[in-house]
Amino acid sequence: MTSITSPRAQFGLILPSTNTVVEAEFNWMRVDGVSWHTGRIYIPDPELDDDASFVAFLESLRTEIGVAVRNVVTAKVDSLVMGMSAETFWGGKDGAAEFARWMGELSDGLDVTTGAMACTMALDVYGAKKIGVITPYQPVGDAQVRDFFEQIGYEVHDVHGLKCDSATSIGDVTPEEIKAAFRAVDAPDVDVIIQAGTNLPAARVAAEMEQELGKPVIAINTATVWAAYRTNGIMDKLDGFGSLFSEH
Template sequence: MTSYSLPTQVIFDQGRHPHAKIGFVLLATEQTIEDDMRLLLPDEVGCHFTRAPIPDSITVETLTDLGSSLGDAARLILPDGSLDVISYACTSGSLVLGEEQVYAELSKGAPKAQKTCIIASVIKALRAVEAKKIVVVTPYLDSINQMEDDYLQASGFEVLDIQGMQLEKDSDMIRVSPQFIVDYAQRFDSPDADAVFISCGALRSIEVIDQLEQALGKPVITSNQATAWDTMRMAGVMHQLLGYGQLLAQH
């Protein structure tokens, strides 16, 4: 005997993430950002990740070559168009390409979502804490540091100093100890700086933001902290969080 389902009216709700859905395009080599976003964003916000191909070598050349793959990567996140915000979650990659090119590429894969990238999120965060003079510490090679210096200066900040650890491999950047990040930032901080920016989503810097702010007596902005804050605010989520610096606690 053949059995048929009886007609019924299916009941829907808003799903698991009613507040917002945020997408992140990561480097293929990335090992820190997913954990940080799941930690910093509230449960009601969906975190969705995809990756763009790159070798374990973070240089101006490899980051430039990756640019054309951002659209294909973005296309893999929620093709139903329900994504609220999408971010290219790479600090060095977004400043090498520039925001305009990043958004053009992301639009190919996620045309309805609002676009951002880490360097844009950092600039918004620095302005939110009213920083004008900054010190920047990074894991990068000097070729990328120079581009970051130029980018931040062009965005209206006075970069008093920028110091890089001269690391090329993402697989090395993710292993830099949080205590070394503290020591490195304290070593190069300037009393004239309004804030310290710890650049790179691969660094485990969110773990030491509060410690550094207490030691330095000024705001500390990190790539992943700024990204979580900016993407939430763009999605209309005003969640505030203690333990990860003034930015997430007060802005």
């Protein structure tokens, strides 16, 4: 429900306890009359230094996600927003749909905006056919991201994973490292470049790279905020975060 301080919408924001980027970037993109209310998913072990630890990390989330949702819905939020992206891509098209359905079930029927859903909405806006993708993930995570995008109909030119060795170190990747990753997955016939991994500080970097590369470059936090707004009737446009928010 809306409130005195948030007459347009109150969003429940679900993110890992290790994440230091989502709240900052989401608040950069907060418009008047809305608010973010965080439910944190407890992460006991942030190590992600190989495929096995990455999978174990995701498997441990399920119980803790339920606790985070249980807690945040007591604020009577209007809808849920996932501030974690890996889980939303897992299992391809069907896995992404099942995850969104499960989140809605946990929250007693609230609408849910996920990273996978947001990227799909953004790509539809641009009519993209061929994409490049960057992530902070290990190869097993990159494969899941590739499978998702291919299953929803996109040709994936390349997925460049930064192989960050812990959930917290993702937030320490520098703008220059992120720019280099974006350049690595570009090609003349790539229509749009997407970034996954919500703890990767890419919202403003992606907007800069859009100017350099001359094509849409979409950070997942930007796409997620944009999708949450648009699906809740909030049509404000913002400058500084790329063409997705300033033009669509």
